[in-house]
Amino acid sequence: xxxxxxxxxxxxxxxxxxxxxxxxxxxxxxxxxxxxxxxxxxxxxxxxxxxxxxxxxxxxxxxxxxxxxxxxxxxxx
Amino acid sequence: xxxxxxxxxxxxxxxxxxxxxxxxxxxxxxxxxxxxxxxxxxxxxxxxxxxxxxxxxxxxxxxxxxxxxxxxxxxxxxxxxxxxxxxxxxxxxxxxxxxxxxxxxxxxxxxxxxxxxxxxxxxxxxxxxxxxxxxxxxxxxxxxxxxxxxxxxxxxxxxxxxxxxxxxxxxxxxxxxxxxxxxxxxxxxxxxxxxxxxxxxxxxxxxxxxxxxxxxxxxxxxxxxxxxxxxxxxxxxxxxxxxxxxxxxxxxxxxxxxxxxxxxxxxxxxxxxxxxxxxxxxxxxxxxxxxxxxxxxxxxxxxxxxxxxxxx
Numbered sequence: 346x347x348x349x350x351x352x353x354x355x356x357x358x359x360x361x362x363x364x365x366x367x368x369x370x371x372x373x374x375x376x377x378x379x380x381x382x383x384x385x386x387x388x389x390x391x392x393x394x395x396x397x398x399x400x401x402x403x404x405x406x407x408x409x410x411x412x413x414x415x416x417x418x419x420x421x422x
Numbered sequence: 423x424x425x426x427x428x429x430x431x432x433x434x435x436x437x438x439x440x441x442x443x444x445x446x447x448x449x450x451x452x453x454x455x456x457x458x459x460x461x462x463x464x465x466x467x468x469x470x471x472x473x474x475x476x477x478x479x480x481x482x483x484x485x486x487x488x489x490x491x492x493x494x495x496x497x498x499x500x501x502x503x504x505x506x507x508x509x510x511x512x513x514x515x516x517x518x519x520x521x522x523x524x525x526x527x528x529x530x531x532x533x534x535x536x537x538x539x540x541x542x543x544x545x546x547x548x549x550x551x552x553x554x555x556x557x558x559x560x561x562x563x564x565x566x567x568x569x570x571x572x573x574x575x576x577x578x579x580x581x582x583x584x585x586x587x588x589x590x591x592x593x594x595x596x597x598x599x600x601x602x603x604x605x606x607x608x609x610x611x612x613x614x615x616x617x618x619x620x621x622x623x624x625x626x627x628x629x630x631x632x633x634x635x636x637x638x639x640x641x642x643x644x645x646x647x648x649x650x651x652x653x654x655x656x657x658x659x660x661x662x663x664x665x666x667x668x669x670x671x672x673x674x675x676x677x678x679x680x681x682x683x684x685x686x687x688x689x690x691x692x693x694x695x696x697x698x699x700x701x702x703x704x705x706x707x708x709x710x711x712x713x714x715x716x717x718x719x720x721x722x723x724x725x726x727x728x729x730x731x732x733x734x
Contacts, residue, residue: 348695350668362691
């Protein structure tokens with residue numbers, strides 16, 4: 346279950362009963378992934394909104410995606 | 423046998439029922455039963471979780487039984503909660519008086535049982551200011567009861583001292599009145615209450631005094647719209663401060679201070695998550711901190727009233 350609280354997001358994993366929080370950047374990444382974008386497309390979108398290097402964007406997106414997948418909150422297609 | 427009912431939705435099955443219960447909801451949500459005293463033996467059920475207080479002090483254990491839950495307060499009482507939390511059967515330990523059982527049920531067991539029945543309950547006190555509810559939320563020892571008593575002895579009324587029952591209906595969030603008593607340590611009692619004051623019989627496991635409502639301590643027995651939730655800081659500060667908290671921070675604090683019997687029950691957890699999220703989205707959550715000196719309480723009350731007045 347996912348609920349947005351202002352610029353941040355809280356995710357409840359019902360299976361484990363654990364809450365996860367996403368800061369505003371994490372929320373943006375999550376929303377892009379939720380809309381069906383590939384990780385490459387997520388990075389492309391993030392590049393338009395954030396003035397950081399492509400390398401930094403890719404690292405942050407991949408780190409978040411890996412964390413979410415390890416916790417069973419997302420699945421890779 | 424008459425069953426006195428409480429505004430928070432339970433009934434007692436005992437002839438000499440506790441005093442000061444008000445009749446409100448005609449349908450009891452949780453039925454309480456008092457059993458005979460019995461020795462506590464090791465439960466044949468898996469431990470769901472340990473319940474600890476501030477400082478990791480052991481308080482109780484919750485077990486998952488084949489037909490519900492067992493809540494054990496060591497050397498005090500066992501409470502068997504039915505699977506749907508509609509019935510609570512208590513078994514006092516030998517020598518434990520009913521006043522202790524009643525207190526444990528009202529302040530600890532009932533909030534957990536109601537959480538299993540989809541109600542939102544928090545470890546918080548609340549007062550009525552200008553016709554609306556202001557809640558004080560924190561772990562034990564941070565001053566929730568002292569703040570409530572400070573208002574209740576200064577022209578306002580308190581709604582609850584320990585269990586904060588929150589309901590949302592038709593777009594409005596309200597606080598239900600709790601048990602009409604406030605528990606205070608001796609130093610707060612000395613600062614706020616003038617003798618003689620109406621007291622309930624003392625508890626065997628706590629040295630706090632329980633003050634009943636009366637001339638000195640004013641009580642609000644009607645639900646009030648919730649307008650402020652104030653999370654109490656640690657008091658390591660020189661002046662009163664009140665700051666709005668971000669919604670995500672509010673969510674964490676609300677989750678921390680909520681009663682939840684079974685975090686493994688998906689439907690209950692989902693409902694709990696929804697309820698806390700809804701509350702966290704409201705522009706009513708603030709952090710209050712102040713020096714823990716009794717002479718500061720008038721200034722604290724003033725700051726809280728000003729914070730309330732700032733609402734749009």
